[in-house]
Amino acid sequence: MANTYTKLNIHIVFHVKSTGITIRQKDLGQVFAYIGGIIQA
Numbered sequence: 001m002a003n004t005y006t007k008l009n010i011h012i013v014f015h016v017k018s019t020g021i022t023i024r025q026k027d028l029g030q031v032f033a034y035i036g037g038i039i040q041a
Helices: 025-040
Strands: none
């Protein structure tokens, strides 16, 4: 019986046009929850 091997590589890059803008510390939890939801889907 033949075996099938799959390798999945995902690379996510976030970049803003202006490097002066950062994610506020109070919003960081929501950002991680959003990204985690995408990964679990």
